[in-house]
Amino acid sequence: MTEKRYILAIDQGTTSSRAILFDRRGTVAGIAQREFAQLFPQPGWVEHDPREILASVQSTIVEAMTRAQVDASQVAGIGISNQRETTVVWDRHTGQAIHNAVVWQSRQTAGICEQLRRDGHDAIVRERTGLLIDAYFSGTKLKWILDHVPGARARAARGELLFGTIDSWLLWNLSGDRSHLTDCGNAARTLMYDIHRRRWCPDLLEILDVPAAMLPEVRSNSEIHAHTAPDGVFARRIPICGIAGDQQAALFGHACFEPGMAKNTYGTGCFVLMNTGERAVRSDNGLLTTIAWDVDGRVEYALEGSIFVAGSAIQWLRDGLRMLGKASDSQSYAERAHSSEGVYFVPAFVGLGAPYWRSDVRGAMFGLTRGTSKEVFIRAVLESLAYQTRDVLEAMQADSGIALRVLSADGGAIGNDFAAQFQADILDAALERPRNSEATAWGAACLAGLAVGFWEDRGELAAQRQVERRFEPRMDAQRREALYAGWKRAVQATLAFSVED
Numbered sequence: 215m216t217e218k219r220y221i222l223a224i225d226q227g228t229t230s231s232r233a234i235l236f237d238r239r240g241t242v243a244g245i246a247q248r249e250f251a252q253l254f255p256q257p258g259w260v261e262h263d264p265r266e267i268l269a270s271v272q273s274t275i276v277e278a279m280t281r282a283q284v285d286a287s288q289v290a291g292i293g294i295s296n297q298r299e300t301t302v303v304w305d306r307h308t309g310q311a312i313h314n315a316v317v318w319q320s321r322q323t324a325g326i327c328e329q330l331r332r333d334g335h336d337a338i339v340r341e342r343t344g345l346l347i348d349a350y351f352s353g354t355k356l357k358w359i360l361d362h363v364p365g366a367r368a369r370a371a372r373g374e375l376l377f378g379t380i381d382s383w384l385l386w387n388l389s390g391d392r393s394h395l396t397d398c399g400n401a402a403r404t405l406m407y408d409i410h411r412r413r414w415c416p417d418l419l420e421i422l423d424v425p426a427a428m429l430p431e432v433r434s435n436s437e438i439h440a441h442t443a444p445d446g447v448f449a450r451r452i453p454i455c456g457i458a459g460d461q462q463a464a465l466f467g468h469a470c471f472e473p474g475m476a477k478n479t480y481g482t483g484c485f486v487l488m489n490t491g492e493r494a495v496r497s498d499n500g501l502l503t504t505i506a507w508d509v510d511g512r513v514e515y516a517l518e519g520s521i522f523v524a525g526s527a528i529q530w531l532r533d534g535l536r537m538l539g540k541a542s543d544s545q546s547y548a549e550r551a552h553s554s555e556g557v558y559f560v561p562a563f564v565g566l567g568a569p570y571w572r573s574d575v576r577g578a579m580f581g582l583t584r585g586t587s588k589e590v591f592i593r594a595v596l597e598s599l600a601y602q603t604r605d606v607l608e609a610m611q612a613d614s615g616i617a618l619r620v621l622s623a624d625g626g627a628i629g630n631d632f633a634a635q636f637q638a639d640i641l642d643a644a645l646e647r648p649r650n651s652e653a654t655a656w657g658a659a660c661l662a663g664l665a666v667g668f669w670e671d672r673g674e675l676a677a678q679r680q681v682e683r684r685f686e687p688r689m690d691a692q693r694r695e696a697l698y699a700g701w702k703r704a705v706q707a708t709l710a711f712s713v714e715d
């Protein structure tokens with residue numbers, strides 16, 4: 215029998231799908247990535263075609279395995295991580311989605327959220343789900359699809375339609391027996407799941423008018439959920455044995471296994487998660503309480519700060535303003551500026567997420583003079599990632615009582631050495647970039663590998679973690695606090711400009 219030497223991770227993100235084969239030592243044996251279309255049917259709306267997502271996953275799987283010259287018989291298990299709140303509804307008989315996937319960034323349910331707030335549902339949402347009422351989460355997206363697709367509500371009531379986040383959509387399509395499942399971390403992002411009692415919440419289903427029959431069964435993150443279809447892309451039965459939302463997967467991939475350990479992923483947005491152990495810490499400072507994972511029969515929680523715009527602001531400099539040839543050029547521009555000269559950029563393109571939660575505000579630039587150079591402009595945009603992260607970590611410290619000394623970081627934008635050093639300086643904490651830059655896929659692989667005995671335990675995984683570079687804070691306290699005070703003024707001015715005020 216062929217030795218099973220690899221775990222395959224599928225990292226289904228907002229802008230691209232990746233398939234990565236890892237060996238026992240965590241070395242990448244094969245990798246493939248494919249972007250897919252971002253659909254903007256109306257201003258502020260973001261959708262994906264679920265068939266295109268599935269096709270991108272299937273083709274990257276084939277490509278990664280071909281590149282690595284790995285046969286399906288050598289794959290011990292498959293882990294899936296996904297872009298979390300993005301919502302799909304499909305017909306259980308035909309497998310056809312009844313609408314595009316409504317993406318986490320999409321604001322098309324802002325009106326539903328406003329109504330829910332007016333009806334006084336804030337407290338129950340907060341208490342049961344650890345979230346707050348915002349278009350970001352799946353529940354109102356699902357309600358919107360049921361309300362807008364003709365006949366959908368009646369079909370849902372007859373049990374013909376299924377709801378899922380992208381993990382469920384992929385699992386249903388890749389599994390031989392059409393398994394309709396999710397993990398508790400993804401369920402915790404739907405606005406319909408009680409994170410304390412760990413079950414779908416009937417009261418919230420009633421508020422959102424969602425039939426329970428549509429919902430996936432909720433499982434742990436690390437167990438054999440299903441097997442791939444022998445007539446599918448693998449032509450073999452392989453256990454699908456790890457599922458996690460991408461940010462939870464990254465927390466696991468960084469080996470943040472102890473309470474107080476935190477990571478930040480600098481991708482399209484920034485997502486800061488701090489492990490709070492078996493205690494679900496309620497936030498009084500604009501953070502989310504969420505399930506980190508259920509592994510080995512133990513459920514652990516996290517505090518999360520979700521920042522909606524980070525790397526996408528660099529994309530805007532590149533594609534929108536055409537100031538950059540490539541995103542990485544932002545580093546040399548920023549370094550040439552020497553200082554930001556009192557210029558601040560607040561990247562509220564789709565409102566502000568944690569800790570402000572104001573979907574009505576829009577982006578702003580402050581402190582411009584006739585002498586403001588392109589270098590300073592770009593530097594101010596990069597610095598905004600660090601300031602937003604400090605806002606979230608200040609809230610985390612207030613909620614948890616833990617002052618962070620080290621932040622583990624991953625994602626495209628923190629490959630920028632300027633941004634990494636500035637982040638350490640503004641936080642007055644060290645920032646570590648792991649050697650394995652694919653923390654999300656690695657986390658999904660770890661969860662799958664633990665389920666099938668590919669790795670023994672978390673200790674073995676933690677021992678494998680290697681740091682590529684550690685950035686120590688080196689800014690003096692007076693300058694740091696003066697800079698941060700300027701940012702806070704810029705945010706206050708941005709909020710004040712909004713019509714809601």
Ligand SMILES: Nc1ncnc2c1ncn2[C@@H]1O[C@H](COP(=O)(O)OP(=O)(O)O)[C@@H](O)[C@H]1O
Nearest residue numbers: 229481482525526528529541542625626627630
């Ligand atoms: N060297 C860099 N400096 C600044 N930003 C970068 C750099 N490299 C990539 N980015 C930004 O990071 C994002 C890509 O990171 P990635 O982790 O792949 O994001 P996602 O998984 O959300 O698609 C893009 O928005 C890009 O603009």
Ligand SMILES: O=P(O)(O)OC[C@H](O)CO
Nearest residue numbers: 227228297298318481482
């Ligand atoms: O796909 P990413 O990396 O942009 O992450 C998306 C987040 O999980 C949304 O909550």
